[in-house]
Amino acid sequence: MTEKQSSWKNHLLLIPFSLLMIYPVIWWIGASLKSQTELSLPTLWPDKFMWENYTNGWTYSSQYTFAKFFGNTLVMEFWNVLGGVLTAALVGYGFGRLNFRFRNFWFSVLLMTLMLPSQVTIVPQYILYTKLGLTDSYIPLILPHFFGGGAFFIFLVVQFIRGIPRELDEAAQIDGASVYGIFFRIIGPLIKPALYTVGIFTFLWSWDDFFAQLLYLSSVEKFTVGLGLRMFIDQFEVQWGQLLAMSLLSVVPSAVIFFLAQKHFVEGIATTGIKG
Amino acid sequence: MFGRKSGSGKRFQHNTAGYLFISPWLIGFLLLTLWPILQSLYLSFTEYSLLDSPVWVGTDNYSTITTSDRLFVKSLVVTFTFVLFAVPIKLLFSLLVAMLLNKNVKGMSIYRTLIYFPSLIGGSIAVAALWRNMFGLEGYINHILSWFGIQGIGWIANPDTALGTLILLNAWQFGSTMVIFLAGLKQIPKDLYESASVDGAGAFRKFYNITLPMLSPVMFFNLVLGIINAFQMFTSAFVITSGGPANSTYMYVLFLYEKAFRQYQMGYASALAWILLLIIGVFTLINFTVSKYWVHYEAEGGKSR
Numbered sequence: 217m218t219e220k221q222s223s224w225k226n227h228l229l230l231i232p233f234s235l236l237m238i239y240p241v242i243w244w245i246g247a248s249l250k251s252q253t254e255l256s257l258p259t260l261w262p263d264k265f266m267w268e269n270y271t272n273g274w275t276y277s278s279q280y281t282f283a284k285f286f287g288n289t290l291v292m293e294f295w296n297v298l299g300g301v302l303t304a305a306l307v308g309y310g311f312g313r314l315n316f317r318f319r320n321f322w323f324s325v326l327l328m329t330l331m332l333p334s335q336v337t338i339v340p341q342y343i344l345y346t347k348l349g350l351t352d353s354y355i356p357l358i359l360p361h362f363f364g365g366g367a368f369f370i371f372l373v374v375q376f377i378r379g380i381p382r383e384l385d386e387a388a389q390i391d392g393a394s395v396y397g398i399f400f401r402i403i404g405p406l407i408k409p410a411l412y413t414v415g416i417f418t419f420l421w422s423w424d425d426f427f428a429q430l431l432y433l434s435s436v437e438k439f440t441v442g443l444g445l446r447m448f449i450d451q452f453e454v455q456w457g458q459l460l461a462m463s464l465l466s467v468v469p470s471a472v473i474f475f476l477a478q479k480h481f482v483e484g485i486a487t488t489g490i491k492g
Numbered sequence: 493m494f495g496r497k498s499g500s501g502k503r504f505q506h507n508t509a510g511y512l513f514i515s516p517w518l519i520g521f522l523l524l525t526l527w528p529i530l531q532s533l534y535l536s537f538t539e540y541s542l543l544d545s546p547v548w549v550g551t552d553n554y555s556t557i558t559t560s561d562r563l564f565v566k567s568l569v570v571t572f573t574f575v576l577f578a579v580p581i582k583l584l585f586s587l588l589v590a591m592l593l594n595k596n597v598k599g600m601s602i603y604r605t606l607i608y609f610p611s612l613i614g615g616s617i618a619v620a621a622l623w624r625n626m627f628g629l630e631g632y633i634n635h636i637l638s639w640f641g642i643q644g645i646g647w648i649a650n651p652d653t654a655l656g657t658l659i660l661l662n663a664w665q666f667g668s669t670m671v672i673f674l675a676g677l678k679q680i681p682k683d684l685y686e687s688a689s690v691d692g693a694g695a696f697r698k699f700y701n702i703t704l705p706m707l708s709p710v711m712f713f714n715l716v717l718g719i720i721n722a723f724q725m726f727t728s729a730f731v732i733t734s735g736g737p738a739n740s741t742y743m744y745v746l747f748l749y750e751k752a753f754r755q756y757q758m759g760y761a762s763a764l765a766w767i768l769l770l771i772i773g774v775f776t777l778i779n780f781t782v783s784k785y786w787v788h789y790e791a792e793g794g795k796s797r
Contacts (some may be wrong), residue, residue: 226597233592234606237664241610243632245624255625257635307517316510326517332714333724333772335745335765339535339752340528346542363520370517382715395509424616428726431753442617449621449731456625461616474612478605 217339248461255456261405266299266457270465273458278435282462285444291417292354292440292468299361300369300418307364308373308407309399313385323374329367342431356432357454361418369414375412377403420470441466536763541756553763560680564764566739567747574655574743575722578662583714586666590673591703611667619661620731624648626659651740654733658741661728668713676710677703716779723772744768 247255248269250262261395274282310316311323345356384406385398393401426442433443445466448459511518538546548727557564594603595739613619626632627647634644647653684702693701704711726745729735735742752761 223595223597225597226592229592230597230603233589235605236612238606240622240626240664243626247625247632303516307514310510310513310690312512313514314506316505316507321516322518325521329521331720331772331776332529333765333768334526335724335748336532337525337528339758339762339765340531341524342753343531343542343758344528358522360520362516363524364517365520365524367517382578388526395506399513422636422726426617426731427749445617445621446731449624460619461627463621467613467616467619469618470612471609474609475605477650478601 218388227486233380244391244460248457248464250457252455262325269461271309271446271458277436277444278460279298280439280446282441283467284437285439285441287467288438289440289442290421290481292357293422295354295358295422296361296422297415297418299358299363300366303362303364304366304369304373304401304414305404305407305411308369308377308410309403311370312374313403314395326364326367326370330371338431345432351432352434352438353432354438357422357428361422366418368419372412372414373407380406412477416473419473423470424447446453502746504704518788525766532765534764535759536766538759540758542758543756546759549759552761553760557760557763557767563742563747567742567744570655570740571725571744574725575719578659578722578725579715579718581663582660582669583718584667585663585765586670586714587673587707588667590670590677593670593674594677607656608667608671611665611670617731620728623657623728624732634660648733649731649737651738654737654740658703658725658728658732658754662722662725669718672710672714673707676707705788709789712779712783712787716776719775719779720772723768723775745765 245261246262247262249265249267250257251266253266254262254264273334274345292451311319311326341356342351345351352354363432380403388398388402388441424442428442429440433439436447439447445459445463448455509627535546537548537550539549539553540546589607593600593607610619628634629644629646629649631644633647637644645653647657680703684706685698688698688702713790724745725743726749729741729746730742730749733741735746744764745768748761748764749758751764
């Protein structure tokens with residue numbers, strides 16, 4: 217019937233559109249294997265595959281290889297995700313379930329910080345970290361995640377918790393559970409889907425948070441992948457093949473996370489009820 | 493969003509536990525947000541280079557910025573142009589894509605992956621590098637154009653088109669906006685469309701009378717955050733164009749960054765940050781005021797915050 221006909225039409229729309237969207241990425245894969253002269257040609261794949269782009273790019277900085285930069289970034293990410301998830305769970309439970317004085321006031325403050333441009337705080341924060349001697353370390357990058365830096369994630373968990381029927385808490389309360397017990401035994405396990413979403417987005421966003429990395433990390437030994445890539449761009453003559461190869465590798469962790477956790481992207485957000 | 497009322501009459505107060513649970517955020521807010529905000533306000537009235545202690549200069553920074561700093565005016569013009577084009581293009585584009593992906597079609601997860609993937613990596617320095625290559629004089633875009641007999645130019649090296657390429661890159665990263673639209677679309681009850689079909693409404697009328705009003709809270713959310721984010725655009729301007737050519741992509745935050753962390757004029761940069769805060773505040777306020785006229789909340793369940 218018409219059902220089938222319209223589905224056919226949908227494919228006709230969706231196929232070219234998704235190909236158009238993904239085409240630059242496919243071109244990118246091909247280009248990362250091209251020599252400098254072949255790069256400007258519009259062909260997708262090179263005549264001669266330059267695998268050297270990968271090996272030379274990997275060891276581009278004479279002091280450290282990209283293994284070092286990937287390692288640095290992953291260690292930083294471990295702490296960021298841990299901090300982000302822990303904080304979002306604890307604070308989300310506090311705002312989502314507990315009744316305390318000035319709760320609504322603090323919650324509206326939290327929502328307002330969502331809209332605060334980070335530039336207003338960045339200069340004093342930088343001065344603070346400089347005075348404490350913490351620049352050129354990961355502390356300024358990691359610390360905010362443990363202290364509710366992801367206000368958006370707290371909001372997300374609060375919305376999720378509000379969707380959980382209160383009867384569950386009340387039943388546990390009658391059984392003698394304290395508010396802490398309810399958190400660890402009832403709410404904690406139930407908000408896992410929301411926490412996955414928090415973890416995934418914390419990972420992705422801090423991977424791309426170039427500004428903070430640029431600001432706080434200065435010695436090559438501590439560089440993240442993003443800063444490693446920047447070393448190519450700063451050169452007088454950019455080694456495009458190597459740069460594109462390493463750039464491509466730099467998005468692999470995000471891609472892996474995306475494919476492993478695909479379901480959580482749309483559904484995680486949908487169920488948290490972001491609806492205005 | 494649900495159950496707020498159930499049993500609220502005799503709910504216990506958990507002051508200690510409540511503050512204990514929110515303490516990570518509260519401490520962070522007081523020390524890493526509120527205190528820096530106040531300090532930045534103070535610094536904006538001083539001259540400070542990190543080495544000596546701040547010197548009070550009154551409103552000098554503000555008057556210099558507003559009366560005699562041509563880079564300020566330039567960066568403001570560039571940023572407003574960017575916001576004016578980038579935000580509506582991205583909103584419209586992500587809404588269309590979300591509607592396309594909201595259909596019940598076989599293999600939808602594959603389409604969704606292909607379409608979402610670019611946004612996943614979009615903000616990173618890697619894509620900025622890709623963009624710089626693709627839009628170069630010898631880049632890939634010009635070769636495509638040459639097939640159609642169009643003589644390409646160096647899109648990024650040309651002051652007239654450089655900002656356009658950044659706007660396009662911004663639109664290509666429509667993913668998170670689109671996902672939020674998609675979530676909103678999924679919450680519109682199907683029977684609304686069905687009864688509209690019975691009444692003989694066409695696709696356009698359904699879109700105009702059902703989809704748009706039902707989606708307006710989500711649209712509002714995306715619009716507010718979209719404007720705020722667009723004002724703070726940094727990475728792609730920094731990596732792809734470094735503000736050039738001829739300052740045609742000299743975004744406001746790039747200007748602020750250079751004042752603060754290249755020239756170490758911390759006081760001046762703080763004043764710039766406060767001006768940005770004011771601009772964003774005014775825009776957000778206008779948004780919230782105007783929203784009364786076009787954002788529709790459902791009688792039940794919709795108005796939750």
